Amino acid sequence: MAKHVTYSQIGTGKGFYSILALFGVFIAAGAAAFLHVEHHGHVATGMTNQIVWGMPHVFAIFLIVAASGALNVASIGSVFNKSAYKPLSRMSGVLAMALLAGGLVVLLLDLGRPDRMITAITHYNFKSIFAWNIILYSGFMAIVGAYLFVQMSLGMEKYKKPFGILAFVWRLALTTGTGSIFGWLVARQGYDAAIMAPLFIAMSLSFGTACFILVVKYTGKATDRPLGTAMTWRLGRLMGVMAAAVLYFTTVRHLGNLYAAEHAGVEQFILFGGNIFTTLFWGGQVLIGGLVPLALVFAPNKVEGSSRVTLAALLVILGGFAQLYVIIVGGQAYPLVLFPGMEVSSSFADGVVGSYTPSLPEIALGLGGVAVAMVITVMAMMAFKLLPKNLSDAALDPHLVAKAK
Amino acid sequence: MNNTSLKDAYIEKTRRDFLKKAGAGVTTLALASGVTLMAYPQAAQARKPEEPVDPSQRWGLLIDVNKCTEDCTACVTACSEENGWKQGGNPGIDAQWIRKLKIKNPKSGHEQTFPVMCQHCGAPPCVDVCPTGASFKRADGIVLVDKHICIGCRYCMMACPYKARSFVHEPLTDQKSHAPRGKGTVESCTMCVHRVDRGDQPACVEKCASNGHGALLFGDLNDPNSDIAKRLASYPTKQIRADLGLDTGVRYQNL
Numbered sequence: 321m322a323k324h325v326t327y328s329q330i331g332t333g334k335g336f337y338s339i340l341a342l343f344g345v346f347i348a349a350g351a352a353a354f355l356h357v358e359h360h361g362h363v364a365t366g367m368t369n370q371i372v373w374g375m376p377h378v379f380a381i382f383l384i385v386a387a388s389g390a391l392n393v394a395s396i397g398s399v400f401n402k403s404a405y406k407p408l409s410r411m412s413g414v415l416a417m418a419l420l421a422g423g424l425v426v427l428l429l430d431l432g433r434p435d436r437m438i439t440a441i442t443h444y445n446f447k448s449i450f451a452w453n454i455i456l457y458s459g460f461m462a463i464v465g466a467y468l469f470v471q472m473s474l475g476m477e478k479y480k481k482p483f484g485i486l487a488f489v490w491r492l493a494l495t496t497g498t499g500s501i502f503g504w505l506v507a508r509q510g511y512d513a514a515i516m517a518p519l520f521i522a523m524s525l526s527f528g529t530a531c532f533i534l535v536v537k538y539t540g541k542a543t544d545r546p547l548g549t550a551m552t553w554r555l556g557r558l559m560g561v562m563a564a565a566v567l568y569f570t571t572v573r574h575l576g577n578l579y580a581a582e583h584a585g586v587e588q589f590i591l592f593g594g595n596i597f598t599t600l601f602w603g604g605q606v607l608i609g610g611l612v613p614l615a616l617v618f619a620p621n622k623v624e625g626s627s628r629v630t631l632a633a634l635l636v637i638l639g640g641f642a643q644l645y646v647i648i649v650g651g652q653a654y655p656l657v658l659f660p661g662m663e664v665s666s667s668f669a670d671g672v673v674g675s676y677t678p679s680l681p682e683i684a685l686g687l688g689g690v691a692v693a694m695v696i697t698v699m700a701m702m703a704f705k706l707l708p709k710n711l712s713d714a715a716l717d718p719h720l721v722a723k724a725k
Numbered sequence: 726m727n728n729t730s731l732k733d734a735y736i737e738k739t740r741r742d743f744l745k746k747a748g749a750g751v752t753t754l755a756l757a758s759g760v761t762l763m764a765y766p767q768a769a770q771a772r773k774p775e776e777p778v779d780p781s782q783r784w785g786l787l788i789d790v791n792k793c794t795e796d797c798t799a800c801v802t803a804c805s806e807e808n809g810w811k812q813g814g815n816p817g818i819d820a821q822w823i824r825k826l827k828i829k830n831p832k833s834g835h836e837q838t839f840p841v842m843c844q845h846c847g848a849p850p851c852v853d854v855c856p857t858g859a860s861f862k863r864a865d866g867i868v869l870v871d872k873h874i875c876i877g878c879r880y881c882m883m884a885c886p887y888k889a890r891s892f893v894h895e896p897l898t899d900q901k902s903h904a905p906r907g908k909g910t911v912e913s914c915t916m917c918v919h920r921v922d923r924g925d926q927p928a929c930v931e932k933c934a935s936n937g938h939g940a941l942l943f944g945d946l947n948d949p950n951s952d953i954a955k956r957l958a959s960y961p962t963k964q965i966r967a968d969l970g971l972d973t974g975v976r977y978q979n980l
Contacts, residue, residue, distance in 0.1 A: 361908050363894040367815035372879040372892060432877015432892060432909030443874050445859040450856040506969060507850060507886030547749050656888050658841070658965055663829040666813075666841075668821045668888065675817075 325407045327705035329545050330698075333589030339394055343691040353681035354429045362432065365682050370674035371652050376430035378644045381687030382527065383693060384457070385520060386492040386640070389528015390509065391416040391464065392558070394452070398467075398484025404717030405552060409484075410439070410706045413468040415535055415697055416491075416528070417461060422693030424457060426686055449500050456494040460593075463487050466471060472704065490545035502647065510651030513576065519569040526562035527640040529555060530633040535697060537630055540711045541667040548713030549626045553617075554619015556629030558566040563636055566643075568609045586654045590646060597650035600642040609639005650675055740810035749766050763799035771924035780864035781848075785946040785974040786918055786930070787953050787962065789840045792940035798825055800840050800941065807917060810891075820906075822890035822914045824930060839943075839977065840929065842914035843868055843889040844899040844965060847972030851881035851890065860895075860911075866946070867916045882911060886966045889913045914941075946974065 330336065338393040357364045394409035394416075396402045405412075428437050435694040445451050470476035499520025505511040533555050540547040574591065577583035590597050613632035653674040658664060664671035700706060708715060772778070801823050805811060810820040823842040829835070845868045851860040852868065859875035862868050870881075882890045890913040897906055903919040906912055917927035925931070930941040944953035956962075964974040 361895045362892065363818055369891050370817065372882045432879070433875065436874070436876045439857050439874050439876055440869065445855055447853050448856045448880065450854060454856065505884055507884055588839040656886065658887065659828050663831050664826060666824045666826045667816065668824040669816065672825055
């Protein structure tokens with residue numbers, strides 16, 4: 321490990337205020353969208369009694385899942401003692417908290433009764449995995465906050481590892497909980513699979529690392545402390561392993577479903593239905609979010625620099641949104657099977673594929689959540705010494721230079 | 726309203742009920758001796774507002790699919806009128822507490838129609854998943870939503886295997902005082918709990934009977950002497966998605 325790592329805040333020049341202003345516009349749009357929906361009701365969204373969760377949930381769950389994964393770097397440093405990652409672990413913790421805050425903002429503001437948010441704390445059903453998640457999210461904030469505190473305080477060195485381990489275990493529990501929101505829905509053919517929990521863990525590690533790469537790369541570039549090429553590739557390959565794990569769990573999930581005749585309908589619908597979900601699955605998740613990034617980070621003959629890693633991270637994020645859209649909206653669009661083998665019809669869209677067109681307010685609310693996460697990150701970097709003054713390979717870990725590429 | 730005034734109101738209501746029943750009894754006797762009119766279905770006993778629900782009871786419905794005709798939607802209309810939900814021309818978001826379902830066997834072409842509503846499960850998934858406990862099951866088996874603590878997360882709608890729940894997407898007007906609803910909350914069939922508590926039958930059951938079909942039978946599944954329990958003991962009946970093991974309170978005959 322590079323001894324005597326010196327951390328510094330990021331500047332407060334014009335550029336940073338411009339970025340804050342830009343994100344501020346998205347936050348304002350998100351706030352306007354929230355007020356609009358709150359006033360008119362969810363009729364102002366594209367969501368219906370068939371597709372009850374839509375675009376806000378795609379954004380919210382992406383951010384929540386990515387939050388857990390953004391803590392990867394800190395875990396690898398503290399728990400697995402990889403010294404090169406240690407100087408980046410403060411940033412890792414802050415980004416994790418910021419992404420979770422952004423996701424929760426979207427989730428809570430989409431409630432039918434957002435004025436009753438406090439009810440979610442005062443009334444508790446311990447049998448609900450949703451309620452468990454409230455504990456897991458709050459706990460994540462508290463634990464990562466404490467983990468950051470011991471990392472940044474003098475004389476707290478000995479507490480880093482125990483807090484790191486606690487945060488590591490907690491984030492695995494958090495993503496297990498998020499995946500189980502879907503995995504434990506026994507009624508719907510598109511969900512009802514315990515593999516959702518490990519799938520969501522893999523998704524979190526992949527999406528979170530991708531977000532971390534983009535944020536640190538951009539910040540390094542903007543603050544004249546470019547992230548070392550070897551370190552970028554190392555992070556890129558880490559993300560690649562996780563992206564491969566996502567493809568693995570996805571394959572097992574769909575093969576398992578295809579084997580059971582009762583799930584053949586929903587698999588046919590998603591994988592071969594020729595609809596938006598089929599396109600997003602094969603084109604978005606598998607190709608753009610899976611195979612292409614894998615090729616970018618693992619293909620030999622790497623070109624100079626690390627722009628391929630940046631591109632791969634961007635594609636993993638896009639693929640992640642596609643994947644969550646397929647899971648969340650696609651899983652609901654396939655009609656509930658009340659009578660297997662029968663043709664069903666009613667005035668309540670029984671037996672009919674649910675249609676959903678995201679409305680502008682939903683997208684604005686989702687982007688507002690992303691902007692909240694980014695503003696928290698930027699402001700934290702302005703207020704606290706989160707990033708080392710020098711992010712070069714030599715400064716992060718001298719061994720990296722020797723082993724570079 | 727404080728306890729005393731509640732009590733007074735109850736005594737007043739009981740007095741009026743007694744007079745009405747006494748009057749009806751006299752009228753029945755006066756109509757014709759030897760002729761018995763079925764003026765009071767014995768399905769439910771009125772419960773005092775301050776009395777707890779009787780956990781030994783399990784209210785349920787039995788729907789005889791053979792008696793349900795395709796062109797009749799009387800049960801749906803009765804529910805809508807009783808509980809104040811309307812279809813406003815936007816089928817995607819309009820609430821439907823009860824709907825007529827048509828199923829067709831694609832191989833034989835055989836068709837059946839029947840109503841589907843909240844199945845009032847013994848082990849309701851909506852209650853399990855609700856984060857605040859707004860979805861709850863009464864001791865007598867009726868599954869309800871407490872509109873005061875529903876936060877509108879819609880997880881219960883994701884969890885319900887019967888698509889029985891609706892989310893209120895728009896502001897509401899002209900609500901019924903006995904069936905409060907709320908924008909941004911989830912709702913479903915209450916088995917006309919307000920009627921059951923005063924000793925009446927659900928509106929759908931009453932309407933189906935008065936239309937001459939009698940396809941719906943309401944009663945206490947736990948009372949071996951009730952009509953519904955006797956029918957369940959005598960004829961084969963089904964639960965929708967029985968494979969899920971939810972022990973539904975709504976059963977189907979001839980399905």
